[in-house]
Structures are given as C-alpha cells and as structure tokens.
Amino acid sequence: MTNVLEASDVAVHYGGVRAVDGISFALEEGRISGIIGPNGSGKSTLVAALTRLTHLTRGELSFAGARYESVRPASIASMGVARTFQTVRLLPDLTVAANVQLGHDARARRDRPRGRGLPAPVSQALDRTGLAEMAHVLPSELSYGTQRRVEIARAIVMAPKLLLLDEPTAGMNQSERRDISALLRQLRDEGLTQLLIEHDVQMMLDTCDHLFAMAQGRLLTEGRPADVVADARVQEAYLGKGWKAHAGDQ
Ligand SMILES: Nc1ncnc2c1ncn2[C@@H]1O[C@H](COP(=O)(O)OP(=O)(O)OP(=O)(O)O)[C@@H](O)[C@H]1O
Secondary structure: OOEEEEEEEEEEEEOOEEEEEEEEEEEEOOOEEEEEOOOOOOHHHHHHHHOOOOOOOEEEEEEOOEEOOOOOHHHHHHHOEEEEOOOOOOOOOOOHHHHHHHHHHHHOOOOOOOOOOOOHHHHHHHHHOOOHHHOOOOHHHOOHHHHHHHHHHHHHOOOOOEEEEEOOOOOOOHHHHHHHHHHHHHHHHOOOEEEEEOOOHHHHHHHOOEEEEEEOOEEEEEEOHHHHHHOHHHHHHOOOOOHHHHOOOO
C-alpha cells in the first residue's frame, strides 16, 4: 500500500491553545479516510496545517514522498491537492460549466490556446458528478446539495492525487447527504484518494474506508470506521453521550 500523504508529530499552537498537539498519520492511496471529533477537537486546524494555510509549530508533512511543510499555500494545487471548503464558494454570475472550468484553468498552462466548447476534462468532470445536463445554468438555480456537487466537480477537474473535503454535507438533508456519499464512493472506486471531515458520524460510517478520531488536538484512535466509533475513548470524547447525540450536528 502507498501513502499519498504522511504527517509526523504535527502541532499547531495558538499562544497557549494547543489546537493540534502532535499528530502523526498517513493517508493511504485509493481510499476515503475521514476525521471525526467533537467541536473544537482540532479538525479544521489540522486541515489548515495540511493545506499550509496555518503555520506548523512543529512537525513534518510529506506528499507523494516529498516534504512540503515549507511550501506556499498557493503551490498546494499544483502538488496535486484539491479541496472544497466549509461554505459554498461558487461564482454566482458564471454557469456551472464555467465554474468548473475555473478549476481546469487553474491547472492548465496559461498560454495554451483556447478552443471552442468545453475542454474534455471539464466535460468529464461534469459527467462524473452527474451535472452534464445542468452545465449551462447558474448556481442560484440549483439546490444547495447540487451546488456542493459543482464544487466537487471543480476540484476533481484538476485531476488531484488527493481531494480534501471539509464538511461537504453541512446544511444538507439526509437524501442529499446520501447522494454525496454515493458520489464520493464512486470517485473512490475510480481511484480518487480522499480525506473527508464531517460532523455527521453516520455519514462517515457509510462513506469512509478508514477513520481517525480526534479530541483536544490529539489523535485518539484510528482504524475501521465501525471499530473507531465503538471505541470507549471516542464515545467519551463526545461528552459521554455517544456520537449518535451529535449525528447531523453542524
Ligand atoms: N486562529 C485561532 N486562534 C486561537 N485559537 C484557535 C484558532 N483557531 C482555532 N483555535 C482553537 O483551536 C481549537 C481547535 O479548533 P478547530 O476549529 O480546529 O476545531 P474543530 O474540531 O475543527 O471544531 P469544529 O468541529 O467546531 O469545526 C479550539 O479550541 C479553537 O478555539
């Protein structure tokens, strides 16, 4: 098995706050890894560290075998890491296809001549995410769940080695969540390695191949999703109520 990303003793301290406090883990190629943990456990800070948006207090990061903890955030995409954000970030005046093309153009060489019609990778990304028939509508005409789908299309058009999804189903109903879960598993089956951050533990059980559980900036345990959520330390971290009390939390 090959590891796409490895983190070793990563810490991010904000003054006296140990948001992430010495985490080591690896993301295996071709699977969906997930991070769960109660509010404030350090998930977002860890993602910011992995994408170089926050300074590491200590630790090492490597991607595809090369160290990258000194790389600028702007270089992350060209390394092969694409991401979606906690809130939808689509350009409202551009069609679905044009929004997805932004991801393509970010990766393509600027001096490449533009042909007519959509570049093949854009059409493929729209097909893979079930958006082909909505290519020419504006985001405002789409449901929230479908807008999220457009963001995923914009990320995968970059042909990333790793797709990082930060709460992709926040604000969605159960049926939209099931759709996104199915899409992520389909992309995994096509070979796309993913790291998923979500509050909805049931969604994580349904979607992930491997889970990491965090609490208070540390990794509590990792392993098969069902084993991780059954772990007494994980149950305890969710204030003793068990994760079901938090299912669907935003
Ligand atoms: N810029 C910052 N300055 C100071 N403290 C911060 C900063 N960012 C995060 N923290 C603190 O670090 C800890 C971890 O926060 P983080 O947002 O990473 O947790 P989280 O698991 O993503 O939480 P949530 O599930 O609510 O999004 C919290 O105590 C938070 O208040």
